[in-house]
Amino acid sequence: MNQADFYSLLPIIVLTTWSALLLIVDLFIDDKKKGITAVLAAAGLALTMGLTLSQTGQTVIGFNGMVILDGFSTFVNTLLLFSGLMAISVAYGYIKRRGIERGEYYSLILFSIVGMMLMAQARDLIVVFIALEMLSIPLYVLAAIDNSNAKSEEAGIKYFLLGAFSGGFVVYGVALVFGATGSTAFAEIAASIATGNAETLLVLAGAALILVGFGFKVGAVPFQMWTPDVYEGAPTSVTAFMAAGAKIAGFSALMRVFATAFPDIAVDIAPVLAVIAALTMIVGNVAAIAQKNIKRMLAYSSIAHAGYILMAFAAFANPALRDDAISAGIFYLVAYAITSFGTWAIVISLEKEDGKGLAIEDYAGLGRTKPLMAAAMTIFMLSLTGIPPTLGLIGKLYLFRVVVEAQFMWLALIGILTSLISAYYYLRVIVIMYMKEGEPETVSESWLTFTWGAMAVLTVVLSLIPASLFAWASGALMK
Amino acid sequence: MGSQTPWVYVGIFVLVGLFIPIAAIAIATFLGPKKPNAIKQSTYECGIETVGDSWIQFKAQYYIFALVFLIFDVETVFLFPWAVSLNSLGIFAVFEGIIFILILLAGLIYAWKKGMLEWA
Amino acid sequence: MTVFIILALVAIITALGMLISRNAVYSALFLVLNFATVAVFYLLLGAPFIAITQVTVYAGAIMVLFLFVIMLLGTDELEDTDNLTWQRPLAIGLAVVLVVEGIYLMLSQNTLGFITTPSEDLGSPQAIGDMLFSKYLLPFEATSILLLVAMVGAIVLTVKNKKGEQS
Numbered sequence: 147m148n149q150a151d152f153y154s155l156l157p158i159i160v161l162t163t164w165s166a167l168l169l170i171v172d173l174f175i176d177d178k179k180k181g182i183t184a185v186l187a188a189a190g191l192a193l194t195m196g197l198t199l200s201q202t203g204q205t206v207i208g209f210n211g212m213v214i215l216d217g218f219s220t221f222v223n224t225l226l227l228f229s230g231l232m233a234i235s236v237a238y239g240y241i242k243r244r245g246i247e248r249g250e251y252y253s254l255i256l257f258s259i260v261g262m263m264l265m266a267q268a269r270d271l272i273v274v275f276i277a278l279e280m281l282s283i284p285l286y287v288l289a290a291i292d293n294s295n296a297k298s299e300e301a302g303i304k305y306f307l308l309g310a311f312s313g314g315f316v317v318y319g320v321a322l323v324f325g326a327t328g329s330t331a332f333a334e335i336a337a338s339i340a341t342g343n344a345e346t347l348l349v350l351a352g353a354a355l356i357l358v359g360f361g362f363k364v365g366a367v368p369f370q371m372w373t374p375d376v377y378e379g380a381p382t383s384v385t386a387f388m389a390a391g392a393k394i395a396g397f398s399a400l401m402r403v404f405a406t407a408f409p410d411i412a413v414d415i416a417p418v419l420a421v422i423a424a425l426t427m428i429v430g431n432v433a434a435i436a437q438k439n440i441k442r443m444l445a446y447s448s449i450a451h452a453g454y455i456l457m458a459f460a461a462f463a464n465p466a467l468r469d470d471a472i473s474a475g476i477f478y479l480v481a482y483a484i485t486s487f488g489t490w491a492i493v494i495s496l497e498k499e500d501g502k503g504l505a506i507e508d509y510a511g512l513g514r515t516k517p518l519m520a521a522a523m524t525i526f527m528l529s530l531t532g533i534p535p536t537l538g539l540i541g542k543l544y545l546f547r548v549v550v551e552a553q554f555m556w557l558a559l560i561g562i563l564t565s566l567i568s569a570y571y572y573l574r575v576i577v578i579m580y581m582k583e584g585e586p587e588t589v590s591e592s593w594l595t596f597t598w599g600a601m602a603v604l605t606v607v608l609s610l611i612p613a614s615l616f617a618w619a620s621g622a623l624m625k
Numbered sequence: 626m627g628s629q630t631p632w633v634y635v636g637i638f639v640l641v642g643l644f645i646p647i648a649a650i651a652i653a654t655f656l657g658p659k660k661p662n663a664i665k666q667s668t669y670e671c672g673i674e675t676v677g678d679s680w681i682q683f684k685a686q687y688y689i690f691a692l693v694f695l696i697f698d699v700e701t702v703f704l705f706p707w708a709v710s711l712n713s714l715g716i717f718a719v720f721e722g723i724i725f726i727l728i729l730l731a732g733l734i735y736a737w738k739k740g741m742l743e744w745a
Numbered sequence: 746m747t748v749f750i751i752l753a754l755v756a757i758i759t760a761l762g763m764l765i766s767r768n769a770v771y772s773a774l775f776l777v778l779n780f781a782t783v784a785v786f787y788l789l790l791g792a793p794f795i796a797i798t799q800v801t802v803y804a805g806a807i808m809v810l811f812l813f814v815i816m817l818l819g820t821d822e823l824e825d826t827d828n829l830t831w832q833r834p835l836a837i838g839l840a841v842v843l844v845v846e847g848i849y850l851m852l853s854q855n856t857l858g859f860i861t862t863p864s865e866d867l868g869s870p871q872a873i874g875d876m877l878f879s880k881y882l883l884p885f886e887a888t889s890i891l892l893l894v895a896m897v898g899a900i901v902l903t904v905k906n907k908k909g910e911q912s
Binding site for chain 1: 728731734735738739
């Protein structure tokens with residue numbers, strides 16, 4: 147291990163050490179003062195974010211080519227750390243209120259983020275797999291952390307069983323790719339495919355299996371079945387983290403693997419991904435219409451958004467468009483992360499002790515009793531639909547542009563049609579908030595209020611000046 | 626099969642190990658006189674009649690023990706090649722192995738402090 | 746070769762025995778035997794380290810865990826209830842397809858022959874140690890964090906919440 151190795155993973159090493167120490171330190175913090183743990187966890191994330199940002203613009207390959215630090219990883223890691231901070235911010239009051247406050251909650255979030263960051267920096271399929279497990283195990287546990295509640299336990303076990311299964315698919319895929327190309331390093335896999343040394347059939351089978359594994363992680367059709375149940379059963383603060391963090395990590399790994407390890411079979415894979423994207427958008431948006439529970443509706447909405455991001459992969463077949471596709475994809479991830487954290491913060495504000503207050507009908511009258519909160523919710527719903535002036539619209543515009551440039555007209559058309567469908571159920575929430583009479587009970591916690599307030603402002607303001615953010619995303623290229 | 630010759634001996638040992646108890650039981654069945662009666666057929670355990678089913682529900686604590694054991698079992702598996710190749714790897718590998726142990730030590734401290742290793 | 750065929754038969758029979766057996770403990774014991782046969786496969790492939798790992802971790806520790814769970818749940822005999830009506834024929838059908846596919850591949854492509862032994866000490870602990878601490882250092886260290894997280898996770902899930910203690 148030399149200095150370059152160390153430097154390439156510096157933020158991750160710091161965060162890992164911090165998480166492990168936090169785990170131990172938390173043992174000595176009194177049960178009534180778990181807020182200290184939350185603050186320490188947030189401090190660790192902030193410190194790591196500072197380190198990550200200080201590495202902007204650098205490219206370092208470390209650990210014998212196992213990991214890479216580049217623009218892409220810096221961008222994605224910053225986004226992941228931001229998600230971690232938001233996850234702690236929405237969880238802080240909520241887990242106390244629900245009586246599930248434990249120091250491990252924060253340590254597990256930190257460990258999960260370590261896994262996600264490692265995933266974004268991976269340059270070898272073995273690292274991808276270990277990172278996948280490292281980010282997933284804390285999520286399984288967090289989903290079931292309310293272990294006196296049968297629904298939470300059910301969510302945990304469902305997520306765990308299917309997650310373990312999908313992890314198996316990834317390993318099997320890695321084994322096949324290794325068998326065909328003789329290596330697990332992205333660069334060597336790509337070289338082996340390019341020179342024609344690899345058994346194409348085996349590579350394709352391996353790539354397909356890896357795709358299945360990640361398709362599960364991001365909730366793409368037909369591997370989306372777990373999403374509504376897990377999102378509904380898990381404590382809402384965990385769901386918020388799962389929706390953003392796991393998606394960002396899953397998609398960044400998919401982008402990295404398919405752009406750097408399998409560029410030469412992208413032509414074969416792109417149509418498959420386009421079909422998956424189309425199905426995911428249709429299933430997610432259509433199923434969301436029938437939902438009465440806001441958590442389930444948002445679960446289907448998250449499936450639909452996975453479909454939109456998957457559209458970016460359709461453009462992978464054209465090497466000239468690959469960089470545009472990646473920047474459009476990660477830009478959309480930013481938009482989705484900001485909007486979704488804001489939405490979840492409001493959902494948490496309305497959720498009551500016994501899990502009531504989650505029906506969409508419970509939002510009736512919010513426009514009158516809490517005008518600011520209702521306004522923020524309106525912004526988020528507009529953003530999820532893709533109506534101006536919100537970040538969601540800008541994200542969709544960039545995505546559709548790439549898809550159209552890649553000559554996938556039908557896919558863009560499905561994207562637009564499903565967005566129209568989605569308007570129905572997103573706008574219904576707004577209608578219920580303003581048009582229906584009701585007395586919604588809300589919890590006002592400073593951190594929750596901060597989260598939805600800040601996210602609402604970000605959603606609008608960033609949409610007015612998207613160029614600088616998009617420029618940063620465009621600079622986030624893979625080396 | 627050149628390099629695997631030592632394993633053949635292991636195989637022979639396994640076979641012999643299986644053969645002896647099987648032979649002992651088989652010979653006893655063939656040679657022993659069989660005169661069963663009610664007392665002989667009863668289950669013998671410390672001289673007292675057994676009560677209830679031998680299939681009882683175990684304490685959950687067993688499970689946690691087994692799980693913690695499993696984690697450290699895997700750790701040993703990783704440390705074995707470390708120990709074997711320390712000579713050829715040099716001083717750096719010593720630290721790398723120690724980091725590995727330290728990280729898992731955090732887990733041990735955690736389990737200990739949580740009272741998981743106590744039979745409560 | 747003969748060793749392989751005998752072991753392959755044992756492996757298949759024990760795997761089937763594990764599936765068919767109605768008694769969970771018998772299933773677990775069949776699984777032990779299956780793990781042991783797989784360990785010998787690894788030996789035949791020239792990977793003694795993995796073989797021993799298979800025995801200590803899988804046939805040893807994980808089986809103990811399985812048995813504890815079986816005893817913990819206390820379901821010794823499984824009733825003959827079968828809710829999976831259409832899944833079973835489907836599974837058998839797909840399995841047959843897979844086998845036919847495998848045989849076809851083996852016959853059509855001569856490259857997929859029977860097992861060949863790789864170089865002498867590829868799978869020796871020494872060689873694995875050398876690889877683990879040079880090229881694969883990062884995955885190795887990451888594994889320790891993975892193990893730590895798994896342990897913490899298991900403990901978190903077994904300790905009930907404060908809320909749970911009250912009720």
